[in-house]
Amino acid sequence: MTELEALARIEELRAQLHHHNYCYYILDKPEISDQQFDELMKELEKLEEQYPQFSDENSPTRRVGGGVLEGFENAPHKYPMLSLGNTYSEGELRDYVARTERLAGGKCQFVCELKYDGTAISLHYRDGQLVQALTRGDGTVGDVITANVRTIKSIPLRLSGDYPKEFYIRGEVFMPLEGFRKLNKERIELGLEPFANPRNCASGTLKLLDTSEVARRPLDSYMYFVIAEPPVAPSHFESMMKAREWGFKIPDPEKRMVQLANSVEEIMDFVYYWDVARHDLPFETDGVVIKVNHYHLQEELGFTAKSPRWAIAYKFKAEQARTRLLDITYQVGRTGAITPVAELEPVFLAGTTVKRASLHNADQIARLDIRIGDYVYVEKGGEIIPKVVGVDLTARAADSKPHQYITQCPECGTDLIREPGEALHYCPNREGCPPQIIGRLEHFVSRKAMDIEGLGGETVELLYRNGLIADVADLYALKDKKDQLLALERMAEKSVANLLEGIERSKQQPFERVLFALGIRYVGETVAKKVARAVGSIDRLMTASVAELMAIDEVGEKIAESIIEYFSKEKNRLLVERLRTAGLQMAVTGVEAAPKSDKLKGLTVVISGVFHTISRDDLKELLESHGAKVGSGITGKTDLLIAGDNMGPAKLQKAQQLNVRIMSEKEFFEFLEGR
Incomplete structure (x- = not known):
C-alpha cells in the first residue's frame, strides 16, 4: 500500500466511524453491529x-484516550460564559415573562429546555x-479539557452538513444514572469511596489527567447554545435544530x-x-x-453584570433528606396499576x-438498585408526593440483597401482568380486587x-366495606337502604339526605x-366528550368497530x-x-x-393569541359546534x-408559508354570522 492509498483508506475509515458513531450515540439507530464497528476501528x-x-x-x-496529561492550561472564553438567574416559584416566573416582554416592547416567543445537572x-x-x-x-477563563472531551462519544469530532466555518457551541456534560450506579459499585468493590452524586462524578471525571480513565467512564452530553457570527439562523430554536443536523x-x-412557548x-x-416526568429520565x-x-x-434585552436578561432558570422545588428504607409495600389503583411505595x-x-x-x-427500583434497609435520599417538590431519588451506597449493609418485585397482587393474590411498552405492572382481577372496585367507585x-x-x-x-355497594350501579339503589345508611358511623339524618339527593341529581349529568x-382505560375527560358527541349514544358505541x-x-x-x-x-x-x-343519560340530548x-x-x-370577546375554551366549543x-x-x-x-410570530409565519387562511377575531365572527 502506497502512502496515498494509506491516506485514502485512513480518511475513508475515519469518515465511516464518525458516521456510525453519530448513528449510534446521537440518532440511536445503529447501522452496523458492535463487532463490525470494532473491526473498522x-x-x-x-x-x-x-x-x-x-x-x-x-x-x-482518540476517543479511547491513553495519554496522561501534565496538567490543565487556562484559556479565555471569546464570549463570556455567564450564569443564569434562578427562580423557584410560578409567580416569579410570570413576573419575569411580563418584565421581559415589557422590555422587549411586545410579546416574545420562548424556548423551554431542561436544565441538566452536570458540568457546563x-x-x-x-x-x-x-x-x-x-x-x-469563572465565566471569563476556563480550563482546557479538549483531550478529555474527545473521549465523549456523543460529542462529534468532525461535523457534516452546512456548518459555518467557525463557531462555538455550549452544553452540559453529565453522567447517566445507570453508568453512575455501575461506577460506584465498582469503586465500592475496590474499597474506594463512591461519588456523592452524578454531577460531582461528571465534574471530577473531566478534570482527570488520565484520558484513558476518562474514556472508560460513560459520560454523555447535550448541547444547547450556538454562537456564530453571523448567526446560523434568526432564532435559537432554529440554530439548535441545524446543530442537530x-x-x-x-x-x-x-x-x-x-419546546417553543408563546405564553406563560x-x-x-x-x-x-x-417536574413529574424528570424522574423517568436516565x-x-x-x-x-x-x-x-x-x-x-x-x-435588545442584553445582559446584566452576571447573567443574560433573555434567559432564566426555573429550579424545581425540591428538598432532599436522607433516611432509612424500612420496607417496600405496594398499592393497587382503580385500573389495577401497581405502585411500589417506600416505607421510611x-x-x-x-x-x-x-x-x-x-x-x-x-x-425505577432496578435502576437505582434500591434495597430494604438502605439509607435513601428523598425529595419533595411542590405539591407532589415525596419520592426516593437515590441510595447512599456508603451506608449499605454488606449482606443486603437486591429487591425482588412482587409477582402477585398484594390485595387479591392474582398473578400480575405487564404489557409490552408499559412501565407498570397490573392486577387483571378487575371484578374481584377491592382497591380497584373502590377506586372505580x-x-x-x-x-x-x-x-x-x-x-x-x-x-x-365505608359503603363498600359494609356491603351496601359493590359497583357503581348500586349507588342508585341506596334510596331503599336509608335505615342501613343511618346505622353507619358518621351518617346522620342530614348527611344521608344530602347523599341521596346528590345521587338523584347526578342522573341529569350528560352522556x-x-x-x-x-x-374505561385511556378514556379521559376530553376523549369521552369527543366520543360521546361523535357516536351519540351508548348503544351505538357498544356496536362500533375499531375503524x-x-x-x-x-x-x-x-x-x-x-x-x-x-x-x-x-x-x-x-x-x-x-x-x-x-335513569342515567345514555345518549346525547337533542340540544x-x-x-x-x-x-x-x-x-x-x-x-x-389573546381573545377579547370570548375565552379560548368557549371559542373551541363554538368551533366544534359548527363542525x-x-x-x-x-x-x-x-x-x-x-x-x-399577541400571537407568536413563528406560528403566523408558518401559516403564511403554508398559505393557511388567517382571520382576526372580528373577521371570524363576521364570517360566522354570514356578513
Whole structure:
C-alpha cells in the first residue's frame, strides 16, 4: 500500500466511524453491529500506527484516550460564559415573562429546555473539526479539557452538513444514572469511596489527567447554545435544530425535551410536565431553562453584570433528606396499576414529616438498585408526593440483597401482568380486587364525572366495606337502604339526605360525563366528550368497530381497542343496562346533538393569541359546534388560523408559508354570522 492509498483508506475509515458513531450515540439507530464497528476501528488503529505522519487529533481512535496529561492550561472564553438567574416559584416566573416582554416592547416567543445537572462546557469548531473545549471556570477563563472531551462519544469530532466555518457551541456534560450506579459499585468493590452524586462524578471525571480513565467512564452530553457570527439562523430554536443536523446531540422536540412557548401558560405546562416526568429520565435534571427565542430580541434585552436578561432558570422545588428504607409495600389503583411505595423511617422534609414515598415502578427500583434497609435520599417538590431519588451506597449493609418485585397482587393474590411498552405492572382481577372496585367507585362520583356531593373517598369506602355497594350501579339503589345508611358511623339524618339527593341529581349529568365516569382505560375527560358527541349514544358505541372509533378525533388504536374490550365483557354491558334503568343519560340530548351549523364542517382550525370577546375554551366549543376540528399546531392540514392579539410570530409565519387562511377575531365572527 502506497502512502496515498494509506491516506485514502485512513480518511475513508475515519469518515465511516464518525458516521456510525453519530448513528449510534446521537440518532440511536445503529447501522452496523458492535463487532463490525470494532473491526473498522482496529483497522484504523493499525494504519495510523504504520503511518504516524497522518495523525489527526480528531480521529475516532482518540476517543479511547491513553495519554496522561501534565496538567490543565487556562484559556479565555471569546464570549463570556455567564450564569443564569434562578427562580423557584410560578409567580416569579410570570413576573419575569411580563418584565421581559415589557422590555422587549411586545410579546416574545420562548424556548423551554431542561436544565441538566452536570458540568457546563464550551466547544470551539473550525472547518468542521473540534479545536478546543473549555470548562466554564469563572465565566471569563476556563480550563482546557479538549483531550478529555474527545473521549465523549456523543460529542462529534468532525461535523457534516452546512456548518459555518467557525463557531462555538455550549452544553452540559453529565453522567447517566445507570453508568453512575455501575461506577460506584465498582469503586465500592475496590474499597474506594463512591461519588456523592452524578454531577460531582461528571465534574471530577473531566478534570482527570488520565484520558484513558476518562474514556472508560460513560459520560454523555447535550448541547444547547450556538454562537456564530453571523448567526446560523434568526432564532435559537432554529440554530439548535441545524446543530442537530451537523452531528450534535441536541434535546429532542419530539420527546418534549425542548419546546417553543408563546405564553406563560405554555411555559408552565412544560414546567409542570417535567417536574413529574424528570424522574423517568436516565439522567438528572434540576429545573427548566427559559430563553427568548429570537436573536434580535436577545440583543435588545442584553445582559446584566452576571447573567443574560433573555434567559432564566426555573429550579424545581425540591428538598432532599436522607433516611432509612424500612420496607417496600405496594398499592393497587382503580385500573389495577401497581405502585411500589417506600416505607421510611420518619424524616422532616419540606415542612412535613415524611413516612412514605413513591418508588414509581419496577424499572425505577432496578435502576437505582434500591434495597430494604438502605439509607435513601428523598425529595419533595411542590405539591407532589415525596419520592426516593437515590441510595447512599456508603451506608449499605454488606449482606443486603437486591429487591425482588412482587409477582402477585398484594390485595387479591392474582398473578400480575405487564404489557409490552408499559412501565407498570397490573392486577387483571378487575371484578374481584377491592382497591380497584373502590377506586372505580371514587372515580365515578368525582367532580369531573358524576359529581355526587356528599360522597367522598372515606364515605365510598365505608359503603363498600359494609356491603351496601359493590359497583357503581348500586349507588342508585341506596334510596331503599336509608335505615342501613343511618346505622353507619358518621351518617346522620342530614348527611344521608344530602347523599341521596346528590345521587338523584347526578342522573341529569350528560352522556359524556357518564361515559367518562365508567372508567374505561385511556378514556379521559376530553376523549369521552369527543366520543360521546361523535357516536351519540351508548348503544351505538357498544356496536362500533375499531375503524369507526379511530375515525373520531383524538381516538387512536390503543383507545379504540380499550373501548371495544370494555364492552365485550358481559358484566360491563349489564352494568350499563342497570345504570340506564336507574335513569342515567345514555345518549346525547337533542340540544347537545344538534350542531349549530355545518359552516365549518371538515375544516381544521387553529386558534392562537389573546381573545377579547370570548375565552379560548368557549371559542373551541363554538368551533366544534359548527363542525370544525380544533388543531393544536399549524400543519399542512390546517385550513384556518384565528389570530388573536399577541400571537407568536413563528406560528403566523408558518401559516403564511403554508398559505393557511388567517382571520382576526372580528373577521371570524363576521364570517360566522354570514356578513
